[in-house]
Amino acid sequence: MRVRLAAFTLLVLFGWHLSASGQGLQYEIGRSATQEEISDWDKTLDPAGKEIPEGKGTAVQGKIMYQESCESCHGENGINGSAPELTGYLRIYPIHTWDKIYRTMPLGTSGAGERDIKLSPDETYSLTAYILYLNGMAAENDILHKQNLPAVRIPDPDFIR
Amino acid sequence: MKNLLDRRRFLTHGTAMMGITLGSIKAAGAQTSNESSNDVLAYGGRSRFVTSQRIADIDETHRAFGRHEGMLTPLQDSMGIITPNSLHFATMQGYYPPDINPDDHKLIIHGMVDRSLVFTMDDLLRLPSVSRIHYLECQANRPEVMEPTVQGSHGKTSCAEWTGVLMSTLLQEAGYDANAKWVIYEGAEPGKMVKSLPMKKALDDVMIAYGQNGEPIRPQNGYPLRVLVPGFEALYSIKWLRRIKVVDRPYMGYQEIRQYTVRPGRQSDERTPFYNYENGPKSVITSPSGEQQLMSGPGYYRITGLAWSGGGAVKKVEVSTDAGKIWRQADIEGPQHKMAHTRFNSIWKWNGEPTHIMARCIDEQNQVQPSRHQFARYWGVDPDKLPTREQRGSGHHNSIQPWGIRENGSVYNSYAII
Numbered sequence: 223m224r225v226r227l228a229a230f231t232l233l234v235l236f237g238w239h240l241s242a243s244g245q246g247l248q249y250e251i252g253r254s255a256t257q258e259e260i261s262d263w264d265k266t267l268d269p270a271g272k273e274i275p276e277g278k279g280t281a282v283q284g285k286i287m288y289q290e291s292c293e294s295c296h297g298e299n300g301i302n303g304s305a306p307e308l309t310g311y312l313r314i315y316p317i318h319t320w321d322k323i324y325r326t327m328p329l330g331t332s333g334a335g336e337r338d339i340k341l342s343p344d345e346t347y348s349l350t351a352y353i354l355y356l357n358g359m360a361a362e363n364d365i366l367h368k369q370n371l372p373a374v375r376i377p378d379p380d381f382i383r
Numbered sequence: 384m385k386n387l388l389d390r391r392r393f394l395t396h397g398t399a400m401m402g403i404t405l406g407s408i409k410a411a412g413a414q415t416s417n418e419s420s421n422d423v424l425a426y427g428g429r430s431r432f433v434t435s436q437r438i439a440d441i442d443e444t445h446r447a448f449g450r451h452e453g454m455l456t457p458l459q460d461s462m463g464i465i466t467p468n469s470l471h472f473a474t475m476q477g478y479y480p481p482d483i484n485p486d487d488h489k490l491i492i493h494g495m496v497d498r499s500l501v502f503t504m505d506d507l508l509r510l511p512s513v514s515r516i517h518y519l520e521c522q523a524n525r526p527e528v529m530e531p532t533v534q535g536s537h538g539k540t541s542c543a544e545w546t547g548v549l550m551s552t553l554l555q556e557a558g559y560d561a562n563a564k565w566v567i568y569e570g571a572e573p574g575k576m577v578k579s580l581p582m583k584k585a586l587d588d589v590m591i592a593y594g595q596n597g598e599p600i601r602p603q604n605g606y607p608l609r610v611l612v613p614g615f616e617a618l619y620s621i622k623w624l625r626r627i628k629v630v631d632r633p634y635m636g637y638q639e640i641r642q643y644t645v646r647p648g649r650q651s652d653e654r655t656p657f658y659n660y661e662n663g664p665k666s667v668i669t670s671p672s673g674e675q676q677l678m679s680g681p682g683y684y685r686i687t688g689l690a691w692s693g694g695g696a697v698k699k700v701e702v703s704t705d706a707g708k709i710w711r712q713a714d715i716e717g718p719q720h721k722m723a724h725t726r727f728n729s730i731w732k733w734n735g736e737p738t739h740i741m742a743r744c745i746d747e748q749n750q751v752q753p754s755r756h757q758f759a760r761y762w763g764v765d766p767d768k769l770p771t772r773e774q775r776g777s778g779h780h781n782s783i784q785p786w787g788i789r790e791n792g793s794v795y796n797s798y799a800i801i
Contacts, residue, residue: 248556251506255491255499263491263626266567266577269635322637329478329573 271372279348455538497558525780546594577636661693
């Protein structure tokens with residue numbers, strides 16, 4: 223009995239403890255995440271664009287990649303494909319177009335939703351530049367990068383649904 | 384009890400919409416007796432005489448891609464408040480549900496936390512759990528002038544008992560920063576949907592669910608893990624959950640900015656998008672409903688339906704059988720859980736004359752479900768053009784759904800008339 227009580231006391235003292243932030247009981251379940259596995263998934267962009275990775279690209283470069291990897295679904299010039307059209311699809315900030323391409327394109331063929339190809343920031347800048355170009359929001363040789371992407375505005379705000 | 388309503392008409396209609404046949408169901412009935420009893424023993428099927436099923440919710444954006452937005456629950460056949468898992472509505476954003484092996488699945492929680500953590504499904508099963516009955520409703524679930532049936536207009540809501548861990552438990556386990564005011568979370572599906580949620584709600588009653596009505600969540604509903612945000616538009620309840628990030632501001636993820644925000648702007652200079660949270664008080668008569676038939680002529684019929692509210696429990700439901708002139712309190716059948724479907728019934732003696740029947744929900748905050756005209760006034764739009772494109776963008780639509788009864792007993796959608 224005494225042994226069991228002692229063991230229980232030890233459990234209370236060392237097995238469980240209050241967190242530093244005073245948020246109550248911790249169960250110490252779950253392992254620490256590695257920096258690598260966090261950065262592999264942590265690709266959502268804050269609204270101000272501070273979290274966009276460095277890189278650059280132009281519509282001319284993007285068009286080549288588009289024709290190789292995107293056109294079969296999205297169609298020539300972003301229209302008349304089997305996948306959603308890419309013109310008139312932008313909403314408020316081109317940063318979201320960047321985010322969508324970087325996190326989800328091209329769609330994977332594996333059932334678990336993981337992609338076969340993951341795009342680099344440069345490739346994503348190029349494809350974003352090409353889509354902006356298709357929507358009349360960039361010239362074909364404009365270099366798109368971390369500093370100027372958040373500043374791009376769509377020409378007609380009333381166009382937004 | 385005599386079968387009062389003829390569902391055959393509806394089923395014919397539903398089958399045509401789906402573009403598939405009921406052949407597979409009938410074939411099961413034609414199997415040898417040994418095979419069918421094995422099926423029944425291993426995983427119970429239903430009677431071959433029960434044929435209620437979901438129908439596809441076609442979205443033009445995805446139609447060409449060979450994909451559909453989701454599947455609609457056959458509310459016209461529903462009983463009680465729990466939706467069977469096979470019939471739970473599902474919205475998939477045009478993507479196929481991922482085929483996730485739970486042994487490989489992991490949930491990362493990171494951002495403004497003391498410890499970034501990875502949980503396996505086994506880890507989550509070791510944590511304290513809760514089971515709660517809650518509805519889910521897509522923000523696009525609304526009366527539609529052109530939808531003939533309740534399944535077509537209101538089939539994007541269902542109700543289940545969900546089992547899982549409270550999000551607050553995980554946040555405490557990771558130790559969240561006192562300055563963190565929001566969480567964002569992401570699914571593992573091809574579209575990697577992201578949603579922002581205020582920390583206050585995350586710490587209140589949000590679940591990280593792995594169970595649905597006593598079994599693992601179905602793939603279309605987020606297997607093996609999903610978020611369940613009680614009372615909020617279902618778009619908050621991200622499926623196939625793989626990541627929670629603790630942050631200090633809303634993120635306006637791609638789908639949020641494209642579809643899931645309200646921009647009141649067109650008429651004003653206001654261009655700031657904002658989120659909707661709770662669904663308003665809402666109800667719908669599920670039977671008799673559009674395309675059904677009062678088979679027995681004048682006499683007593685049971686009006687039955689579902690009511691729910693993002694504001695809490697349903698306090699009462701009122702039913703009118705004279706196009707909204709007189710409202711009588713309906714009987715509540717069974718439990719009245721918070722943010723859950725609540726079943727109501729009202730026995731009605733039909734005199735054989737054409738009329739309109741409808742229900743309205745009053746929740747525990749005394750919020751009353753609005754009529755079409757009240758709803759249009761609130762949004763400042765033309766009631767004859769609901770849902771308008773401007774209002775559609777806001778999602779939220781909880782106006783009253785009337786059903787018209789013709790002299791011959793046939794039931795039709797009279798939303799445009801009342």
